[in-house]
Amino acid sequence: MISVLLLAFSGPNDPPAKCFRTNEFGDLPTCTYSGGEWVRSYPSSGFGPGPGGGGGFEGVFVLFFVVALVAGVAGTVWKVSTARRMARESGMSERDATAMSLLSDDGFEATYLASNLRGRPTTPIPAATPGRSTADRLRELDKLRAEGLVSDEEHETARRSILEEL
Template structure:
């Protein structure tokens, strides 16, 4: 008897197929046209489609997060390599290129900057017109201002005194 009712259903009485969900759990939109009911499911776009949620939406979200983290990580690596190179007196441009263009570039920059150490302050060159006492006073002043380390001071002091 139900099949007889479905065969004679009209525009006010949709058939059971209009209330069945698809594999995604979406209800169809049923329309009555030309004496027949037709159903259609959402296209996947909009708030009720698969684009707004489910596995596809999660995949898109994870992809966006991975891209953002990758870009942020690259920016951090480049700026850190540039800082290490600058502090060691190396070329920042070369450190950037090594970090971006080689697999172990960041580690190589770290190793090179630590092996090279910090650049030393140049010891003032002797000038012919100044006395030895003036040169030693200037060297003491540079050490007091922190521009020359104790080792550099001692080395320069010996060099000045050897010229006597």
């Protein structure tokens, strides 16, 4: 009679003790009654060291997303700081260079091109003034080159211009 009672209570409503034991990672199993017996399985969380864990697809995706986000932010910071430096060195507006770098697809390249075309501000070469002799003008030009206010190329160009007026 007792064996009949035990058989009556060991059906699908009473899971066995193995359904309440954790695995080596501390995970509880999911038990299902299938084909007249209890089947134990451990769910995969996608994270952690347990079965099915270890990162998997979700972990790789999260890692890739974080790396892409950090690279994007670093690239933007570099573009803006470089555009501001180029604008500052060429006498252009740093605010406009920042806006162009952030708000347009080719803004960084446009800032680079504009800063190189514009170049650095130079000292104007003195123009011919009436009443000054050619010798005075050449002496003044030599003095400007000696002080570093006129480059060698500018000196040669201005010297030729003065001598062609003779």
